[in-house]
Amino acid sequence: MTGYYDYILGLIPLALLGITGALVVVGLNVTMAVPMAAGVAALLTGHALFINGPSKSAPSPSPVASAATAERPGPAVLDAD
Template sequence: MTGYYDYVLGLIPVALIGVTAVLNLAGLSLSVAVPGGALVAGALIAHAMFVRAPAGVDIRSSPGGSQTSHSAD
């Protein structure tokens, strides 16, 4: 059964290579197209990490000011 994170892992290289190729074919130089593809791939990673965090991970601030991670079982 494939889930959200499986799709994200598959889309990272697709976004990096695909967006780079499209931007390059659109007339941008390769030195501009590669960072464009990397931005899209990075946005996918950031969405998976921060917007839709894995279930069971809860980050709370401890009284000492440092953050601790507690997983819900």
């Protein structure tokens, strides 16, 4: 199943190669076409990271400690000399 980030990973090289190629065919120099295509790829990456960023799943609730374990002191520290 493809998700949003799979599409982004596919669009980054497509933007770099496709936009560069299209701009060169139109008549723009390669030295101008590559930075313009890289700007589009950077915008895609920025959108994937900051606008629609990855999020953690909701944390699962921690088990509630019983009263017997909550009142018990922690283990004693042993000095292993």
